[in-house]
Amino acid sequence: MTGSFLPLLVVVPLLGAALGTLVPGSVARVMLVLSPVLTSAGGVALLVAHRDTPVLAADVGGFVPGIAIPLVSDTFSAVMITVTGLTTTACIVFALISGEARLRFFPSLVMMLSAGVNGAFLTGDMFNLFVFIEVMLLPSYALIAMTGTWRRLGVGRLFVVVNLVTSTILLIGIGLVYGVAGSVNMAVLTDMDADDPRFQLAVGTVLLALSVKAGVVPLHGWLPRSYPATSASVMALFSALHTKVAIYAIFRIHQTVLDGAAQWMTVLLVLFTLTMLVGAYGSLGEKMIRRSLAWQMIAGVGYILLGVGIGTQLGLAAGLFYMVHHILVMGSLLLSSGAVEHAYRTQQFVGLSGLMRREPLLAVVVALGMMSLIGFPPSSGFFGKVGIAQAAADLDGFRIWLVLGTLLVASIGTLLAMTRLWADVFWGPPLEEMPSRGKGHTEPPVVPEGTKMRAGTLAPAGALLLVSLAIFVVPGPLWELCQQAADGLLDVTAYVETVTAS
Amino acid sequence: VTVLPITVGILVAGGVYLLCHPTLVRIVFGITLLSHGANLVLLASGVSAWRGEPLTGTGDPADAGDPLPMAFVLTAIVITLAVTVFMLALARVGHDDDTLHVPDTGEDHRA
Numbered sequence: 001m002t003g004s005f006l007p008l009l010v011v012v013p014l015l016g017a018a019l020g021t022l023v024p025g026s027v028a029r030v031m032l033v034l035s036p037v038l039t040s041a042g043g044v045a046l047l048v049a050h051r052d053t054p055v056l057a058a059d060v061g062g063f064v065p066g067i068a069i070p071l072v073s074d075t076f077s078a079v080m081i082t083v084t085g086l087t088t089t090a091c092i093v094f095a096l097i098s099g100e101a102r103l104r105f106f107p108s109l110v111m112m113l114s115a116g117v118n119g120a121f122l123t124g125d126m127f128n129l130f131v132f133i134e135v136m137l138l139p140s141y142a143l144i145a146m147t148g149t150w151r152r153l154g155v156g157r158l159f160v161v162v163n164l165v166t167s168t169i170l171l172i173g174i175g176l177v178y179g180v181a182g183s184v185n186m187a188v189l190t191d192m193d194a195d196d197p198r199f200q201l202a203v204g205t206v207l208l209a210l211s212v213k214a215g216v217v218p219l220h221g222w223l224p225r226s227y228p229a230t231s232a233s234v235m236a237l238f239s240a241l242h243t244k245v246a247i248y249a250i251f252r253i254h255q256t257v258l259d260g261a262a263q264w265m266t267v268l269l270v271l272f273t274l275t276m277l278v279g280a281y282g283s284l285g286e287k288m289i290r291r292s293l294a295w296q297m298i299a300g301v302g303y304i305l306l307g308v309g310i311g312t313q314l315g316l317a318a319g320l321f322y323m324v325h326h327i328l329v330m331g332s333l334l335l336s337s338g339a340v341e342h343a344y345r346t347q348q349f350v351g352l353s354g355l356m357r358r359e360p361l362l363a364v365v366v367a368l369g370m371m372s373l374i375g376f377p378p379s380s381g382f383f384g385k386v387g388i389a390q391a392a393a394d395l396d397g398f399r400i401w402l403v404l405g406t407l408l409v410a411s412i413g414t415l416l417a418m419t420r421l422w423a424d425v426f427w428g429p430p431l432e433e434m435p436s437r438g439k440g441h442t443e444p445p446v447v448p449e450g451t452k453m454r455a456g457t458l459a460p461a462g463a464l465l466l467v468s469l470a471i472f473v474v475p476g477p478l479w480e481l482c483q484q485a486a487d488g489l490l491d492v493t494a495y496v497e498t499v500t501a502s
Numbered sequence: 503v504t505v506l507p508i509t510v511g512i513l514v515a516g517g518v519y520l521l522c523h524p525t526l527v528r529i530v531f532g533i534t535l536l537s538h539g540a541n542l543v544l545l546a547s548g549v550s551a552w553r554g555e556p557l558t559g560t561g562d563p564a565d566a567g568d569p570l571p572m573a574f575v576l577t578a579i580v581i582t583l584a585v586t587v588f589m590l591a592l593a594r595v596g597h598d599d600d601t602l603h604v605p606d607t608g609e610d611h612r613a
Contacts, residue, residue, distance in 0.1 A: 127574055127577075131577060131581075134581045138581075138584060138585070138588075141585070141588055142588075145592065145595075153592065153595060156592060157526055157589075157592055160585065160588065160589055160592065161521075161529055161533070161589075164533055164582075164585050164589075165521065165533065165536065167581075168533070168536050168537050168540045171537075171540045171544065171574075171578055172539075172540045172543050172544075174544075174574075175540070175543045175544035175546075175547045175571070175574065176543070176547065178544075178547040178548075178570070178571065178574070179546065179547030
């Protein structure tokens with residue numbers, strides 16, 4: 001397989017988005033399902049190809065290498081494309097079930113979003129990364145404004161303003177990189193002296209902007225306020241794609257362009273452990289299912305980025321493994337919440353009670369998802385946390401205590417938050433006999449007699465959970481892929497050779 | 503040589519000042535100023551002096567300007583324009599551009 005196949009991963013969803021505005025809604029919805037399925041198929045094909053050739057590259061437009069804007073794929077990007085494609089499929093299936101996919105332009109917007117995400121995973125050029133992030137964000141602005149609660153317009157403004165200001169900072173950072181290095185091609189940038197303070201400052205500006213988009217504490221405030229106001233399927237989509245694209249770019253730029261910058265290790269470790277703590281305990285103040293989960297998303301960002309902070313092969317691989325686990329489990333939990341909202345029309349703790357007896361299947365899916373999030377077996381979260389703990393054990397001095405201690409304390413925080421969610425929503429008296437816990441406008445809504453969840457609404461969440469359980473049973477293949485991806489980040493020779501020679 | 507950095511500084515300061523306001527239209531103006539500042543930073547990363555046009559066959563490439571930052575700026579302008587239009591639409595929806603209060607969309611708030 002040659003790299004000339006790579007542009008298809010961007011072009012096909014983008015064409016689908018354009019066609020989706022013209023064709024009738026039913027045809028558009030078929031394309032909507034096909035697009036992420038094809039994306040994950042392409043990702044799997046890339047994973048197979050990367051067994052023999054570690055890096056594939058395509059110079060779009062046939063310009064001279066170094067001047068052309070390259071699309072590059074290695075194991076890391078292929079893993080990301082496959083996993084995000086899979087999760088996107090689940091989110092879209094849920095959107096079809098809940099009826100949101102019938103909204104006008106919804107199929108086109110989601111396909112445009114996928115095109116941007118795939119492009120961001122594949123690009124080998126920083127400015128192109130900015131462009132693809134914008135391609136990803138523009139449809140998101142529309143999606144956040146058209147789905148979800150009445151609060152969506154207010155938070156839509158917040159989301160747009162924060163992301164636009166951050167993009168401006170990203171743009172300034174990329175301009176500075178170009179000013180210092182004379183190129184924004186990541187393969188060319190690996191030749192730069194990573195200890196040059198001007199270069200560090202320029203790349204640091206880029207990383208700062210990406211940290212806001214990833215939701216690193218103390219730049220996280222926008223995330224738990226804006227995401228829960230959209231609908232469950234769109235929030236699951238954003239959670240699987242947006243922050244993860246930013247995290248992918250941080251892994252890539254920090255490792256290949258900045259050579260891991262070991263002198264900043266302590267600063268990064270403090271930031272990321274803080275992210276874990278704030279995220280894990282932030283849930284405790286929330287009174288809605290998805291608001292509570294949004295904080296756990298932030299905690300997950302901390303765990304994943306610890307891989308970058310530790311910076312060893314084991315650390316990077318563990319971070320990547322955790323990212324795959326987190327995308328799947330967070331998707332499963334958010335879509336479960338979506339199933340609850342679809343049947344009971346609320347996600348507030350005051351409006352829900354005793355779901356364990358009423359919806360046993362939901363209870364099983366959510367309980368396993370929560371255990372995965374906390375890190376208990378039998379789920380992918382167990383190996384995710386074991387990997388990070390093992391990588392942290394190789395650190396020296398106080399850092400080992402910082403990371404391992406935080407890992408423990410943050411996991412307890414997640415446990416507390418999930419127990420509270422469970423006790424409020426799944427335990428307690430049956431819905432009909434529930435005492436009014438609310439005041440004023442938070443009075444619990446009346447649930448019509450005999451309301452039950454349709455089993456189909458739970459299928460996407462269940463499917464994602466099954467993948468998580470499968471990873472627990474056979475973690476080997478995924479772990480090997482993550483190690484291969486980490487090797488590709490540490491040793492950039494093959495990456496640089498392929499990009500400059502293609 | 504110092505004109506460009508000072509201009510960027512003024513634009514960014516004005517942009518940040520406007521961003522601190524609670525009304526969306528002012529925020530949009532603030533973002534416009536900020537993005538102009540960012541565009542000038544991009545231009546400055548090339549060569550800011552007057553140079554020849556970077557087209558093949560129109561003179562010595564050594565005298566030509568750097569085309570890449572210009573391409574960056576063009577792309578950035580298009581993106582900012584699109585988002586500005588969207589944000590102005592958001593400011594219009596609900597007939598109120600105050601970001602402190604939730605706009606009335608005419609929908610049932612319980613739903």
